Amino acid sequence: MTRDTEQVRQPGICVGRDRGNDRPVLTELYHALETLKRCGKETIVDIKSLPFGSIDEQRLAEFLGKGEVEAVLHALGESRITETAFPGIWWIEHRDEHGEITAKSIEVANIPGILKSQHDDVADACRRLGSLVQLADPDEEPGSIET
Amino acid sequence: MTSVEFLAWVRGPMFQIAVAIFVVGVVIRLIEIFALGRKADLSEPRGGETMPGIVTVFRRSIPDPGTFKRSPFTIVLGYLFHIGLFITILFFVPHIELFHDVLGVQWPGLPTPLVDAVAIISIFAMLAILVNRLRNPVLRFLSNGEDYVVWAATLLPLVTGYFAFHRMLFPYQTMLGLHILSVEILLILFPFTKLMHFFTSFVARWYNGAAFGRRGVQS
């Protein structure tokens, strides 16, 4: 755990010097990460509901940085799911077809839920693939295996 | 009455009613004192009256060492809450805005955290004062209903103000309204109670200093 906390406390980075609105978020994230590490419980923080001035969010994003994973979701517009420089902390931005941001959150999880393939889509895919390769018994619904 | 209507009422008509009662009452009482006046003293003076009177006005804020030694608790608590009230009333920025509006003068405020700390100290001093009043045999003997009413009326603005500032207990409008109402209660009680000492103690000190000064003693 020490590596992360050291980075949070890393001097030289301007954390909340004049506004201080991002500082409590970082503390919350630290505790969320600690909880994830200990018992695997996930946390989601809605950034849009935070009292941020114009530069607070930018500074928070800069502080968290970019990590190893960056995923783009194409559904109802583009969504960007980025792991920050602190593994386990994900930055998620949902945009609509016009490129407007519709939701923005930080998710503390091993993998954000939305990245996982969804059961309905898997079932759908299974049906489509089955009909394409004609492997499945036409009498048997592939989805029913799991119900 | 919703919290907004309540706030509008205490900021509006109720405040004017309270200020009117306060001013009219205080002026009446001061005139009553001065109109009674003093008979000219025919004895040959040993010293002056004016200067010793003025000196006493200031000097009575400092207890003589013997009295301090005998009642340190009463004196320290008295100091704490008087200074606390002075700072919280006069140096909290929203209050300065109020004085500026009413009197047309303003002065620099103190940093809010400092005022906040002072308010806390004052509140605890006030609580200790009540304990002192209930436990000290002299104070318990001297105290009447008015003393406790005035104590509560003085404490309430501090407590409600503290809660309002920290947005505790009730929604802000309600708490701010209660704070303003508590001040209005204080203003209304003022001319009817010992709160008058805010004005009259300076008159009393001067008379005392003048009477002793005439005889050659600085009281």
Add this chain to the structure above:
Amino acid sequence: MSSSEDRAVNAFREQIDGPIASYLSSCVHCGLCAHACLFFTETEDPRYTPINKVEPLRRVWKSEYTFFGKLASMLGVAKKVTDDLLEEWEPLIYDACTLCGRCSMVCPVGNDISYMIRKTREGMVAAGYAPDGLKGATQRAVTIGSPMGVKFPALQVQIHNVERETGLTVPVDVHGADYMALLSSMEIMNFPEYIGALAKIFDKAGVSWTLCSEAFEATNSGMQIGSSDLEGELLQRVVDGAESLGVKYVISPECGHAYYALRWEGPNVLGKKYPFQVIHILELLDQLRLKGKLKVEDKVDEKLTFHDPCQIVRKGGVVEEPRSLLSLVASDFVEMEDAGVMNWCCGAGGGVSANERAQPLKLAAFKRKKSQLEALGAGTMVTACANCRINMEEGLEENNMQIEVIGLTETLADHLA
């Protein structure tokens, strides 16, 4: 104007003035005055809190001189002055207050409480609520001329004794003398040395002085009982005597309340200025010292301290004179704690010494002086008030303390060069 209540209330109405109104408006019931009063500190009885003693006066002020109090009395909710109240308060006002004025020095809002208690006594005595001892003393003072019943022939006997001892003449009824000396009956009866001391000092200094056979008594029980009428009657005798002899100064003797009555209350009670000046004996002696007319040949070697008589020092303003005079004769002078304007009363002033009922309380109050003296370890205590002196001798004896109490004027006379 028939009932005693009405007489008290009317007297309070007359007495209440701007200062009293400002004092009563200001009291916050902080209780600090209690700790300035030796009747409280030595008994811890909260009823003896000074401000509590003015309750009858306060009620009249509240209900008759305040707008809101008047409203309250119209509604019938104001507290009234009743015989029961006056009777209950009588011991507080007379037995437990020496009018020493110490409370007036500490009140944080500036209340001159002893001034108010003095005024309260006006109503008490008008209503007949005063201690018997003090009533008797005042009656004797008015009818006989002295609270102790001393008449001029008794003084003449003492004068003869003094003249025989000193070989000096004690001038009586000398027209055109500069100074007319007054005496307290205690001095005449208990400390005639004072008369000899005056004769010796004035003889050396060449002061032109006299006693007055018609007005030799300085004490004023009228002031102590709190009646301006009787106080004025007694003062008028002094004024008449001084005017008939045509003196420039009247010397107040070593007696506290006599000085206060004559010097500070007199002209106001009589309603006119004096045709002479009032001077305290210590003031006169200090003037002589400064002029080089008062010289001593030796000093007291013993450790010596000074008790400040309240009416002369704190309330009279004669603060430095006794100390300057003592520095002349004392080689080992020590001040007691709280010396000067904050010194503690002996416990017997303000008419308490004449009030038999107050004797136990007076002795209790003396514990304050006792502890002051014990902390000091002085063998001799000088004072400048015969009443203090008698009371302290009594208190020291009661407490088996070996401390000699002497008058300042006599001490100076004994060491005169």
Add this chain to the structure above:
Amino acid sequence: MGSAVEQNVRAITVADRLRAQGISRRGFLKFCASTASLMALSPAMVPAIARALENARRPSVIWLSFQECTGCTESLTRSHSPSVESLILEQVSLDYHHTLQAASGEAAELARETAMQENQGKYLLVVDGSIPVKDGGVYSTIAGITNVDMLNEVAAGAAAIIAVGSCAAFGGIGHARPNPTGAMPVSEIVTDKPIVNVSGCPPIPTVITGVLAHFLTFNKLPDLDDLGRPLAFFGQSIHDRCYRRPFYDKGLFAESFDDEGARKGWCLYRLGCKGPATYNACATTKWNQGTSFPIEAGHPCLGCSEPDFWDMGSFYRALSIPTEDTTRTLVYGVGTGAVLGAAAAAVARSRKSKAKAAHYKVSVNDLEEST
């Protein structure tokens, strides 16, 4: 509207409808996340929203505009994320809105009546503008029907009412002193229906759609505060969520609009900011595509989402300043006090002189010992 396809779509749930449009489950979840954000609900609510939307059906909406300025409608139609809002709005059938509908005159009123009949007891009524009731409500009529009558008529069959904007919610500017038209908020006229007040002048567009989304999603109204406003948006004050709050806490205030403090972005309390007593979501939801909100633009909050904000004293005087002229009270008070004081003093003085005249002279006869 009204086509066979449309009727068909109306019959199925929102989830079905999205799926029919070829949107994946992931897309649906994203829609739910956006909806949660829109309703200012915690992201933890997303699964619950998903479950609800799987069953939600499309309600009919009738929008009545009374004594208003169309600012509320403007606010909604210019809302910042049109496609999410349109997704929401697509889920409702806006059957009457006299500013937005193509129909006019009798056709328009017919549409309203039809919608009311078809969806009796189930439709949602949205109101903007206050309702003038003075002189029989003649000050505002539509098609010859007074606003009061129309409101009462339409409200009778509504499942719930959303009062959009401070006028509909609290009376707004029409209700401000001296209120010449007797303007009333919806809640004082309709007392037997659930009403949500979406106050603000104008209200934040996403708050309007957020409430619609909530109704659509959960088929009930959201939790409300004591003024009938959805707690999710009005639960915290501007001050509590203001990014300038640390300056207030430190006691750093701008004292004019162009001083050092103003440039440094210090707290605007002394310039009259009503943020501490104003409950709204501006500080977090913001305006114009989430760009900014008044305080961020350097202007104090007017408190427009609070009742009677027009009558709460100057916009540019601090909240701690009384709303009436205290100086005048002070001056008159001193004058009155002086007159009454002089009278009281005269009474006291005459009482004292009378007492002196009645002085009881104490003599030795009064000194009889009591024993």
